[in-house]
Amino acid sequence: MKTGFTTGTCAAAAARAALHTLVTGTSPPEVELGLPDGSRFRFVPEECEFSGSTARCCVRKDAGDDPDVTDGMLVCCRVQLDTSLQDGEVLFFRGEGVGLVTLPGLGIEVGGPAINPVPRAMVRQAVAEVMKDHGVKGGVNVTVSIPGGEEIARKTLNERVGVTGGLSIIGTSGRVIPYSEEAYLESVARMLRVARHACCGELVLTAGVRSEQLLRPLFPSLPDTAFLHYGNRIGSVLKLLRDEELVRRVTVGVMLAKATKLAAGEPDLSSRTVELDREFISSLVRDAGYGEDIISRAGRLQLVRSLVDIIPFSANEPFYRLLAERCWGVCSSFLPPVELRFVLLSMENGFIDHDGVVCRDIAL
Numbered sequence: 001m002k003t004g005f006t007t008g009t010c011a012a013a014a015a016r017a018a019l020h021t022l023v024t025g026t027s028p029p030e031v032e033l034g035l036p037d038g039s040r041f042r043f044v045p046e047e048c049e050f051s052g053s054t055a056r057c058c059v060r061k062d063a064g065d066d067p068d069v070t071d072g073m074l075v076c077c078r079v080q081l082d083t084s085l086q087d088g089e090v091l092f093f094r095g096e097g098v099g100l101v102t103l104p105g106l107g108i109e110v111g112g113p114a115i116n117p118v119p120r121a122m123v124r125q126a127v128a129e130v131m132k133d134h135g136v137k138g139g140v141n142v143t144v145s146i147p148g149g150e151e152i153a154r155k156t157l158n159e160r161v162g163v164t165g166g167l168s169i170i171g172t173s174g175r176v177i178p179y180s181e182e183a184y185l186e187s188v189a190r191m192l193r194v195a196r197h198a199c200c201g202e203l204v205l206t207a208g209v210r211s212e213q214l215l216r217p218l219f220p221s222l223p224d225t226a227f228l229h230y231g232n233r234i235g236s237v238l239k240l241l242r243d244e245e246l247v248r249r250v251t252v253g254v255m256l257a258k259a260t261k262l263a264a265g266e267p268d269l270s271s272r273t274v275e276l277d278r279e280f281i282s283s284l285v286r287d288a289g290y291g292e293d294i295i296s297r298a299g300r301l302q303l304v305r306s307l308v309d310i311i312p313f314s315a316n317e318p319f320y321r322l323l324a325e326r327c328w329g330v331c332s333s334f335l336p337p338v339e340l341r342f343v344l345l346s347m348e349n350g351f352i353d354h355d356g357v358v359c360r361d362i363a364l
Contacts, residue, residue: 001178004064006171008119009035010043010075011144014059016126017045018079022055023134033126035174036118046074054080066178069155070146070167077123078143085139088128092120092142097149098169103162103225105197106190114158114168115144122174144169157187160224161194181233188237191228192244200226202249203241207231207258207269211345215253232258235267238334249339252331256313256346257304260284263326267334276304284326285311288318305346313349320344320352 013033021027027048034040045057056078063071078095085091094100094113101108107117115123127140146152149167153159158168172186195203204219204227206212212227219226230237234254241247254262258269264280282299290298290311297310311319328342344352 001066002064003178004062004066004068004071004176005041005043006119006174006176007061007070007075007146007167007169008116008122008171009033009174010059010061011077011115011119011169012122012126013043014045014057014075015077015079015123015140015142015144016130017043017048017057017059018055018077019127019130019140021048021050021057022079022081023130023136025050027057031126033122036122037173047076054078063176064178066176068176069152070149073149073152074147075169076145076147078145079127080141081136081138082141083138087137087139088124088131089139090120090124090127090142091139092123092144094166095143095145097146097153097166098144099149099153099158099163099166101162102164103194103197105194106161106163107193110162113144114163114166116168116170116172118172118174119169122171157191157229160227161191162225181236184231184233185236185240188228188230189240191225192240195225195228196244196246198223198225199246201246202226202251203228203247204251204253205230205234205237206253206345207234207255210347211253211255214345214347214351215251215343219251232268232270234262234269234331235334238331241338242334242336247338249341250335251341251343252327253343253345253351254327256307256344259323259327259344260304262330263323265330267330276301281307284322285319288322290319308346308349313346313352315352324352 013031016031017028030042030044032040032042043059048057058074058076061070061073061075092113092115099114101110101112101114104110146167153167208229260281261269278299278301282295285295285298311317324342324344332340
């Protein structure tokens with residue numbers, strides 16, 4: 001699949017193009033940029049403007065084959081020379097569509113623009129190269145913007161990690177790897193760092209927004225930062241919690257279909273990697289003490305959610321208690337000794353925890 005480039009890479013390329021425009025009076029047809037791994041790529045700047053003491057250029061984000069919400073957006077930098085700064089010093093400012101940091105834990109000062117450490121380093125390197133090539137002294141003020149970024153940010157979890165009013169300028173490698181587990185886990189790790197700084201000793205893990213909304217009534221006093229999403233990578237996310245000494249209690253919620261995979265020991269719940277295992281489900285039905293007719297029907301399932309038509313979703317049903325207990329055991333194998341609660345979810349029927357205490361019928 002085609003790889004792309006991060007917003008951090010685009011910002012650095014835009015800053016280089018804008019500074020070149022400012023010091024030469026001519027916008028470059030393309031600019032070369034170094035990535036953290038030492039490789040170099042060329043980018044074509046757009047919308048370059050020169051106005052007195054400032055210049056502005058943009059680079060269009062290309063996320064490759066990754067379903068990135070910022071794909072195709074312009075990442076822009078306006079630069080201004082500042083002789084009051086030390087040679088090569090760069091000050092970062094927040095422009096349109098770039099978020100404001102409101103919580104600690106991101107490695108960026110609270111109250112500053114949401115431009116992560118690696119993109120800042122890339123911008124500094126790009127600026128330093130231009131200043132060296134043209135013998136320019138002093139520092140540079142760089143204002144980063146993403147036109148339309150504030151609206152797009154509403155589709156992200158930025159506010160959950162304390163970034164308000166826009167998008168983050170992110171990236172650790174400079175590249176976007178399609179469907180990268182590393183990138184996803186880095187976003188979870190950022191959320192975990194924010195939760196740590198907010199002193200969240202209790203965390204709730206769900207696959208996404210829908211399952212989180214189902215469980216939220218159980219935790220009315222927890223802040224937003226206490227809710228993390230594992231997507232399909234439940235094992236990898238649980239491993240991130242191993243060294244979190246401040247976490248005392250973890251609740252994991254999993255939908256019924258994915259729970260049958262987790263109970264079988266699968267740490268990745270994606271349908272692309274794990275198919276419906278009818279044999280495992282029917283064996284679990286047998287272990288729960290059901291008769292041959294129920295076992296046979298379970299073994300012929302086309303969709304896991306149809307299980308509720310065979311065995312009603314209830315804490316009184318041994319199958320669901322056993323399924324939740326098996327999932328609890330798998331989750332506990334990834335975690336340090338903390339209080340772990342597993343909740344089996346059904347959007348149409350409610351939820352059951354691993355000891356059968358909670359069972360509510362909720363129709364959403």
